[in-house]
Amino acid sequence: MSTLNGIPHAPGAWPLLGHGPALFRDPLGFISSSRAHGDLVQIRLGPHPVVMVCDPDITQQVLRDDRTFDKGGPAIERGMELLGNGLTTCPHSEHRRQRRLCQPSFCPERLSDYAAVMSAEAETTATSWCDGRVIDVNREVTGLAAQALVQTMFSTALPSSTRYRTTSDLATVLEGIFSRMVLPPQLTRLPTPGNRRYGQACSRIRSTIRNIIAERRTAATDSRDLLSTLLGAVDTDSQGGDGALTDAEVVDQVVTFFLAGTDTTANTISWALHLLSQYPRFQERLHTEVDHVLAGSPPAYAHLEDLEFTRRVITETLRLYPPAWRAWAWATWPGRVRARVS
Ligand code: HEM
Known part of the structure; x- marks a missing residue:
């Protein structure tokens, strides 16, 4: 892929603002609806063209090959205004050392x-x-x-x-x-x-x-x-x-x-508490496990390996409600894909 030619455009771009308003207003709805246009879809962040990956296999390819799909592009540049050149924003050439x-x-x-x-x-x-x-x-x-x-x-x-x-x-x-x-x-x-x-x-x-x-x-x-x-x-x-x-x-x-x-940790705990409130049977099982493993002491790192059911609750929460999907999607995919097509 050396040009953007042939990659369909998502409808609804605003002059100057591109798809920013749609992403801001209803990010999940906008991203989900984009899949209808193809495995790769062009959107605009302000004036910048960005390719959104909507296919699981291509997503794997992009995320695993970080030499080709290096970080960069407008979203990463904006993130760098705050984060500088840390682990989440630095290019591939610096990532290993950091x-x-x-x-x-x-x-x-x-x-x-x-x-x-x-x-x-x-x-x-x-x-x-x-x-x-x-x-x-x-x-x-x-x-x-x-x-x-x-x-x-x-x-x-x-x-x-x-x-x-x-x-x-x-x-x-x-x-x-x-x-x-x-x-x-x-x-x-x-x-x-x-x-x-x-x-x-x-x-x-x-x-x-x-x-x-x-x-x-x-x-x-x-x-x-x-x-x-x-x-x-x-x-x-x-x-x-x-x-x-x-x-x-x-x-x-x-x-x-x-x-x-x-945000990641906070959202995981919030969703886990929400899910437990919906499934009292599992809430009770979790309490029983925690009472048994901790036996009255405060929770410590050493307890983690014995909190097996608790771990499964967290894993299932992460599967159902992965946190930071918004930030990560926009922080890495457009940057990486842009680097490849430009
Ligand atoms: C439930 C909690 C968390 C979730 C779901 C989560 C999720 C993620 C995801 C999806 C990535 C991107 C991986 C990639 O680019 O391939 C990531 C990277 C990262 N996370 Fe987390 N995270 C969590 C908690 C934390 C915490 C507590 C910290 C800091 C103490 C942290 C620091 C980082 C850092 C520094 C990176 C970049 C790593 C690298 O590129 O080498 N995360 N995380």
Whole structure:
């Protein structure tokens, strides 16, 4: 495929805005309906032509061959305004090195530390709920996921006022990032209150992280959090330099983990709770398993392998309601496919 010729166009493109409004208004409806036009369908993000893959085999090909279908294109460029050149946005040529450097952050010993933090955060959230109180589940668990991420990444480094602001900035960014990926940059640069809030939230998040990194470098302590691991990571295969991540690269990775780890986790928990509410029999089975495995102690990493039914609930939730489908679809497919056809 060397040109876009012959790839059918999806109907309904607006002048200048392309299919941005349709994607913004009803992303699932628009993407599902595009399949009727062919295995590959051309759409427009603002003025940019983008090829949408609607066939499972071609999708596999695109996702597995990341050398040919490299990241790039307008959606990735917009994502990079916030995420920089971290794991989710970097091109293939840099991915392996970054991946190697981040890997130690996710070794079992570290995961066990993070799990203890998450468990404590979950306990705090759950005890604030009581029978009869009506809660917005998605909102509650998004707060929990953001809080757990902030704590696992920075441990005690953030005073509570900054932590609260960072969590709320993160929510602002999560709300705004998708529209930025599908609407023309001119619209998202207008000085509207929403755009200003988004811009301020982005720069505050990045500057908070930069300050913490500077403090950590000076103190040279290992706080056993994600940030310490990233700062201590050394790439033994690196040619030249000391093989460590630079400060700018650490900022990019931390923001990436922030974004990649909040909505995904929060949506998975929300849908799992929804499904369990629909199937009381399975809810009861889950409670029985958890009571049996935990035997009164707080949940820990070591319990995970024995929580077999619980794992199946999560896996089925991910199958039925895969989170981040919107962001991932638009963050990677158009970029990768565009790189190939251009
Ligand atoms: C239920 C929870 C989660 C789901 C469903 C999920 C889903 C995904 C998906 C679909 C990808 C794209 C893979 C690809 O490009 O081929 C991805 C990548 C990624 N996720 Fe997650 N994610 C979850 C939780 C997290 C958490 C908690 C973090 C951070 C702590 C995280 C960080 C990342 C990163 C850094 C990448 C890029 C990896 C790379 O390109 O090497 N994710 N995730």
